[in-house]
Amino acid sequence: xxxxxxxxxxxxxxxxxxxxxxxxxxxxxxxxxxxxxxxxxxxxxxxxxxxxxxxxxxxxxxxxxxxxxxxxxxxxxxxxxxxxxxxxxxxxxxxxxxxxxxxxxxxxxxxxxxxxxxxxxxxxxxxxxxxxxxxxxxxxxxxxxxx
Numbered sequence: 136x137x138x139x140x141x142x143x144x145x146x147x148x149x150x151x152x153x154x155x156x157x158x159x160x161x162x163x164x165x166x167x168x169x170x171x172x173x174x175x176x177x178x179x180x181x182x183x184x185x186x187x188x189x190x191x192x193x194x195x196x197x198x199x200x201x202x203x204x205x206x207x208x209x210x211x212x213x214x215x216x217x218x219x220x221x222x223x224x225x226x227x228x229x230x231x232x233x234x235x236x237x238x239x240x241x242x243x244x245x246x247x248x249x250x251x252x253x254x255x256x257x258x259x260x261x262x263x264x265x266x267x268x269x270x271x272x273x274x275x276x277x278x279x280x281x282x
Contacts, residue, residue: 140179142172147179153273156180159191166201173206177214186221187272191228191265197236203246215256223257226268234261 137149144164148157158176180188192198215223229237237247250259262268 137183140175142175143168144172145176147176149179149183149185151183153187153269154185155187155189155269155272156183156185157189157191160193160195163195166199166205169202170205170210173210177210177217180214181217186218186223188223188225189228189265189268189272190225192233193228193230195230195233198233198243200242200246203243207246207250211250211255211257224272225257225259226272227259227261228265228268229261229263231263234263237261 137151139149140147144162145158145160148159149155150157156176156179164172180186211223237243247261249255251261260268260271262271
């Protein structure tokens with residue numbers, strides 16, 4: 136059994152029965168702390184051999200554009216490389232308020248559109264419902280568009 140990892144901005148747990156890493160944000164933190172927590176999150180995924188992630192960001196009210204840029208341009212490519220040859224699949228469980236930011240804020244909309252583009256070497260889906268997110272995440276070959 137894999138032990139949960141408690142970080143400054145999130146808690147990481149492992150659903151070994153589904154081969155899913157579950158990451159739940161519980162607070163806001165500085166960009167440096169968040170980047171360090173992302174690095175630990177990736178290390179945990181590599182160590183556990185889990186390339187399917189449920190990212191629960193429902194407690195976050197906002198996302199800094201700098202974080203979106205860093206995640207899109209640096210973190211996702213590194214995660215893809217470290218988890219290769221398996222394909223990274225991420226289900227992002229978001230609040231309605233944060234989902235609206237993804238849709239309406241021009242800068243965030245640009246990064247979200249890039250991230251969910253099917254040409255990326257990973258899959259990402261945006262959800263309001265955790266059951267739907269897990270179902271999509273665990274589907275053998277999901278072709279669902281989620282935005």
